[in-house]
Amino acid sequence: MSEPLDLPLREQAAAIAAGQIEAGELLEAALARIEARNPAINAVVETFPERSREMAAVAPPGPLHGVPVVIKDEWPLPWRAQRFGAADMLAKTAPGESGPYRALRDAGAVIVGVGNMHELGASSTGNVSVYGPARNPWNLERCPGGSSSGPAAAVAARLVAGAVGADGVGSIRYPATYCGLTGLKPTFGRSAMDGHHMAGVSTTIVSGPLCADAGDCRLLGSVLYGKELRAGDAGALRIGVIEDEVSADVAPAVGEACEAAIEELQRATGGEVRTIELPELPAATLATVLIANSESLGGVTPERLNSLDPELSPLGRGLLKYRLMLPAVATVKAHQVRTMARQRLAEVFEEVDVIAWPTVPAVAPPLEAPLVELPSGTLTADAANVRSGALANLTGIPAISVPVGSSEGLPIGLQLQAAWGRDELLLDAAEALERANGRRWVDAVPPLAAAEQTEA
Amino acid sequence: MEASQSADDFIPAALAAFGVEADEIELAVMRAAQEMFWPPILELLALDTSGVAPEPAPDLSQAPPRR
Numbered sequence: 001m002s003e004p005l006d007l008p009l010r011e012q013a014a015a016i017a018a019g020q021i022e023a024g025e026l027l028e029a030a031l032a033r034i035e036a037r038n039p040a041i042n043a044v045v046e047t048f049p050e051r052s053r054e055m056a057a058v059a060p061p062g063p064l065h066g067v068p069v070v071i072k073d074e075w076p077l078p079w080r081a082q083r084f085g086a087a088d089m090l091a092k093t094a095p096g097e098s099g100p101y102r103a104l105r106d107a108g109a110v111i112v113g114v115g116n117m118h119e120l121g122a123s124s125t126g127n128v129s130v131y132g133p134a135r136n137p138w139n140l141e142r143c144p145g146g147s148s149s150g151p152a153a154a155v156a157a158r159l160v161a162g163a164v165g166a167d168g169v170g171s172i173r174y175p176a177t178y179c180g181l182t183g184l185k186p187t188f189g190r191s192a193m194d195g196h197h198m199a200g201v202s203t204t205i206v207s208g209p210l211c212a213d214a215g216d217c218r219l220l221g222s223v224l225y226g227k228e229l230r231a232g233d234a235g236a237l238r239i240g241v242i243e244d245e246v247s248a249d250v251a252p253a254v255g256e257a258c259e260a261a262i263e264e265l266q267r268a269t270g271g272e273v274r275t276i277e278l279p280e281l282p283a284a285t286l287a288t289v290l291i292a293n294s295e296s297l298g299g300v301t302p303e304r305l306n307s308l309d310p311e312l313s314p315l316g317r318g319l320l321k322y323r324l325m326l327p328a329v330a331t332v333k334a335h336q337v338r339t340m341a342r343q344r345l346a347e348v349f350e351e352v353d354v355i356a357w358p359t360v361p362a363v364a365p366p367l368e369a370p371l372v373e374l375p376s377g378t379l380t381a382d383a384a385n386v387r388s389g390a391l392a393n394l395t396g397i398p399a400i401s402v403p404v405g406s407s408e409g410l411p412i413g414l415q416l417q418a419a420w421g422r423d424e425l426l427l428d429a430a431e432a433l434e435r436a437n438g439r440r441w442v443d444a445v446p447p448l449a450a451a452e453q454t455e456a
Numbered sequence: 457m458e459a460s461q462s463a464d465d466f467i468p469a470a471l472a473a474f475g476v477e478a479d480e481i482e483l484a485v486m487r488a489a490q491e492m493f494w495p496p497i498l499e500l501l502a503l504d505t506s507g508v509a510p511e512p513a514p515d516l517s518q519a520p521p522r523r
Contacts, residue, residue, distance in 0.1 A: 189517035203516055283503060286496045302475040318485025321478055325470045325490075330497050336505040342520045343511075349519075383492065396516030420519045 005029050006449075009067060009161035009216040016066040023056045023066025023110065030068040030112045034159050040140060040448060043153035044070060044113035045131040051079055055110045064223055065108030070115045070154045070163040073131075075100050075195055075207075077111065082197070085117035085129045085147070087311035090299045090320070091197035098195025100164050100207050100224060107223040115163055116150030119316050123147060124174040124360070124385040125370040128313050133367055136178055137446035138410050142364040143381065145175030151210045152179040158449045161211065162220040166196070168205035169292050170389025173401040176210055177413030178364035180403045180444055182430060183210045184217045187420050188396035191224040204292050204393040213442040214402065214430035221423070234428040237271035240352030242278055246387050249376045250361035257405025257412040258358045261433060265356070268436035269429070276348050276355065281391060284341045287334035288390035293323045294331045300324065342395045349419035354429055356416050359401040360385045363410035392417055400426040402433060403441035411441070463490035 004012060004021050015021045031049055038044050052068070059065055075098035076082050082093055104111060116134040118126045126149025127133045134149035136142040137157040144153040148165030152175030155163050165172040167185040176183025191207045193199050209220035222229045239262055241247070250258075266273050278284075305324070308317050348355065361384050362372035370381040392399035397417055405412035414433075418425050434442050467486050471478055478486065511520050 187517055189515075282496075283500055286493075286500055289493075290497075290500075305474075305476050314479075314481040315485055318478070318482040319489060321471070321476055321482060322467075322486045322489045324474055324476065325467070325486075326493075327497065327501075330500055333500050333503060333505060336508045337500070337503070339508055339511045339514070339520070340505070342514065343523070346519045346522075396518075420517060 003029070005033055005161070006158055007161065008213065009211055010219045012067045012161055013064055013219070023059060024053070026066060027052055027056045027068050027110055027112060030160055034113060037157050037159060037448060041135045041137055041153045041157055042132050043116055043134050043150040043157060044159060045073060045116045045150060046080070047113040048079060052110050052112050055105065059108040059110060060106065062106060062108030063219060064104065066110060068110045068112040068160050069104060069220070070113050070151055070160050071100060071104070071111055072115045072148050072151050072163070072165050073117050074121065074166045077101055080114065083130060084121060085119045085131070086316060087130045088309035089120060090296065090304065093197055096195055099192030101195070103192045103223050103226060104164070109223070112160060115148065115154055118146030118149055119313055121147040121166070121168060121171060122316065122319060124170060124382050124389070125365070126175060127367045127370055128315060130311065135367065136364050137448040138180060139364070141367055142410060143178060143367050143370050145178035145364065147171040148175045148210060152176060152181055155179070155181055155210050155212065156446055158445070162216055163210045164207055164220070164224065165210050166205055166207050167393065168202060169288055169393050170385060172208045172210060173359050173389055173399060173413070173415060174385055176401040177359040177411060180411030180441065180446065181210050181212060182214050182217050182403065182442065183401045184208045184221050184423070184426065185392055185399045186221065186225065187398040187423055190423065191221070192226065198296065201298060202295050204288065213434060213439070214427045218427045229424050229427060231431070232424060232428050234269050234425065234432045237265060237269040237354060237429060238352040239266055239271060239273045240276040240348060240355040241273055242355070242357060243275055244281070246281065247357055249374050250358050251363070251372070251374060251407070253405070253407035254358050254361055254363065254412050257407070258414045261404035261414045262356050264436045265429065265433045268432045274352055276352060278344060278348070280337060280341045280344055283337045284394050285387050285390045287337035288394040289386065290326060290331050290334040291338070291394070294326060297323055338394050341391065345395055345397060353425060354416045354418050356414060357388055359388060359413035359415040361388065363407050363412060388415060396420060398423040398426055400430055402430045403444070404433070405441065462494065463487045466490065
């Protein structure tokens with residue numbers, strides 16, 4: 001790749017710091033590429049060239065000085081309130097300086113656009129949005145994943161090399177997998193979150209980076225954490241795997257790719273694979289959904305629900321109203337399940353360093369009908385995906401999705417989860433895996449981007 | 457009673473109790489949600505959690521305190 005925009009985030013930053021590229025030049029290249037490629041994928045829903053040029057002009061020295069990035073439509077910017085991918089949302093919003101915005105600005109980054117997202121953050125697919133669905137750069141008829149659909153599609157299409165997403169129930173990891181990226185869900189509370197309409201209320205949502213590889217996630221993650229995520233040695237990694245019905249209920253190609261990647265990781269680190277048990281997992285999945293949904297009800301009144309914008313999708317309207325009917329006793333039980341799961345995980349992480357399983361059980365489903373075929377039968381992608389995504393949000397632990405294979409021309413992702421605060425270990429492990437497989441999957445480029453490179 | 461039957465009774469009654477209106481499409485969405493969520497909710501309610509020691513104000517950025 002010779003175009004500066006095709007360089008990894010860290011190399012873009014290094015090239016600007018070395019005076020090899022001008023920040024303004026890189027910004028204009030990003031804006032031009034968005035204009036050229038975005039109509040096919042609808043990843044970026046708004047650009048603001050003059051604001052971006054102002055950011056570039058006054059960008060302070062910092063780890064991302066002059067580097068263009070995209071931020072999800074989930075945080076306010078000083079010139080724009082978030083819309084949460086929806087025509088209507090229960091919370092009141094206004095333009096302002098969110099935590100991720102300040103972190104990016106202070107690191108010298110240039111926000112070049114706002115990334116699309118699934119309406120109200122309510123799905124793992126990204127196929128419903130007030131802006132229209134984002135599309136997967138690997139196959140335009142497939143889901144890009146959600147809810148951070150736009151940030152993922154933007155990075156996969158190389159509109160930018162890094163984007164900020166949010167993960168309340170897997171919403172960074174699902175699109176990272178579907179789009180062939182690396183996505184980090186930080187330990188709860190460790191990344192910038194203020195200014196989010198659920199900050200201080202949500203106990204599941206975190207901000208996090210979506211990039212091509214772990215090195216770029218380390219750089220963008222360090223900015224969002226406000227501290228350097230130091231590179232280290234993953235050591236002789238003790239990898240925990242679960243052998244239960246849910247773990248076995250994955251598409252064969254996904255299961256094979258993830259098993260092979262786990263073996264590669266074990267060999268590369270000189271570690272070992274251990275079978276662990278998490279009997280709380282099925283209950284933990286439902287508990288996460290109950291807690292995440294109940295936490296969004298604070299501003300609800302019947303009057304408000306009766307005056308929802310008709311442009312909100314019928315699915316969104318129906319699900320908002322359905323949340324009223326979730327029994328309080330179930331939410332109390334959900335918190336008890338959270339306690340059980342946290343205690344169990346604390347024991348598990350005495351025995352293993354990471355837990356590994358497929359990020360999602362099947363590759364990206366069709367946009368028009370997001371269903372997946374699994375050994376147990378046909379499931380909605382959401383019902384299937386939440387089983388592997390929810391545990392990290394319920395318990396607060398960090399998790400990362402890394403690309404490890406391909407099927408039907410669509411990426412496959414492996415999820416690694418670690419104990420609280422061991423976010424750096426996940427990045428170290430992801431980098432060990434990249435080295436072991438020769439960066440085959442993190443350097444893969446979707447047809448949308450590859451075609452233009454060939455033409456150039 | 458099947459979840460679908462309970463949804464037919466429960467959802468309109470609950471909406472009426474809250475004073476919330478819904479059109480036919482929204483009702484269909486809610487019925488589908490009820491069929492998906494209610495059986496596992498009942499399983500969750502049946503879970504014996506009497507032995508779970510509370511973790512008061514859990515700090516989700518940290519491991520739980522050792523017991």
